[in-house]
Amino acid sequence: MAADDAVVVVNGLNFEQKHGKERVRVARVWRTKDGRHFIVEWSVGISLISDCVAAYVSDDNSEIVATDTMKNTVYAKAKECSDQISVEDFAILLAKHFTSYYKQVTTAVVKIAEKSWERVSVNGQPHNHGFKLGSEKHTTEVIFTKSGALQVSSGIEELSLLKTTQSGFEQFFWDKYTALPETRERILATKVSASWRYSFESVSSIPKQQCYFTETYLDVKKVLADTFFGPPKEGVYSPSVQYTLYEMANNVLSRFHVISTVRLKMPNLHFLPVNISTKDNRSIVKFEDDVYLPTDEPHGSIEACLSRLSSKL
Numbered sequence: 001m002a003a004d005d006a007v008v009v010v011n012g013l014n015f016e017q018k019h020g021k022e023r024v025r026v027a028r029v030w031r032t033k034d035g036r037h038f039i040v041e042w043s044v045g046i047s048l049i050s051d052c053v054a055a056y057v058s059d060d061n062s063e064i065v066a067t068d069t070m071k072n073t074v075y076a077k078a079k080e081c082s083d084q085i086s087v088e089d090f091a092i093l094l095a096k097h098f099t100s101y102y103k104q105v106t107t108a109v110v111k112i113a114e115k116s117w118e119r120v121s122v123n124g125q126p127h128n129h130g131f132k133l134g135s136e137k138h139t140t141e142v143i144f145t146k147s148g149a150l151q152v153s154s155g156i157e158e159l160s161l162l163k164t165t166q167s168g169f170e171q172f173f174w175d176k177y178t179a180l181p182e183t184r185e186r187i188l189a190t191k192v193s194a195s196w197r198y199s200f201e202s203v204s205s206i207p208k209q210q211c212y213f214t215e216t217y218l219d220v221k222k223v224l225a226d227t228f229f230g231p232p233k234e235g236v237y238s239p240s241v242q243y244t245l246y247e248m249a250n251n252v253l254s255r256f257h258v259i260s261t262v263r264l265k266m267p268n269l270h271f272l273p274v275n276i277s278t279k280d281n282r283s284i285v286k287f288e289d290d291v292y293l294p295t296d297e298p299h300g301s302i303e304a305c306l307s308r309l310s311s312k313l
């Protein structure tokens with residue numbers, strides 16, 4: 001748990017607790033006067049560290065903020081947001097509310113995942129109120145304490161990326177169990193999970209721009225994808241998932257000074273060459289960098305965290 005003050009001694013033992021509500025689903029639509037609509041769909045998780053030890057050790061529930069109340073608060077606060085708000089700002093708004101409204105709450109942890117509803121175009125024109133779902137999710141985690149200490153992280157889940165060439169894997173450690181052939185030509189496919197921590201330590205240090213976090217999210221996503229793919233014509237050679245992951249993380253830290261830590265998880269989703277031959281060695285399908293068997297079981301799992309020397313992990 002985040003705060004040291006969450007640990008108390010009960011009957012000679014250390015005790016820490018928190019409670020909250022998970023997967024509170026809410027969608028919020030904003031409508032402009034000229035008929036253009038905007039929508040977000042969020043799944044909200046709230047966890048409160050509060051002084052309600054009495055409820056654990058006796059039948060005294062008097063200090064419990066009911067998780068049903070937390071759920072209702074999500075809808076009430078969404079209603080109050082008359083202007084479009086980023087998922088990070090909504091998480092901050094909720095966390096600030098819980099820590100200021102309830103004297104017994106010392107820390108609020110709010111996690112939200114936003115679905116990627118994207119405006120559709122019809123006949124080349126952006127539609128006023130039509131949206132389609134992209135595959136990746138925009139996530140955030142906000143930790144806010146009563147004293148005003150803030151941590152904001154954002155992330156991407158399920159960002160599927162694939163390139164059909166400019167990837168290889170050679171000169172890896174060789175032992176009696178190694179069978180994998182070396183290659184300079186393979187498909188590189190992954191489903192990126194990324195999370196990054198902002199260096200802001202209080203609400204007042206966040207830039208005032210309305211959709212600051214949404215824009216930064218889109219910019220980080222672009223840096224991650226552009227680094228993975230390289231320039232449009234020639235691409236960029238990847239000698240391993242590890243190398244490409246490091247380049248992606250490093251580019252995020254060098255482009256965004258407000259980000260102190262970036263964590264990346266990139267499964268290696270194998271596309272296996274297809275070679276089929278008969279018993280008497282007649283080839284039915286001969287692999288010529290064209291027919292693959294896509295598989296995600298098993299898959300390689302590669303993850304790393306890169307942070308500035310000055311940052312707290």
Ligand SMILES: O=c1[nH]c(=O)c2[nH]c(=O)[nH]c2[nH]1
Pocket residue numbers: 168169180239240241242268300
């Ligand atoms: O880029 C890769 N990294 C690995 O660690 C690995 N291991 C493996 O079998 N293939 C690959 N590819």
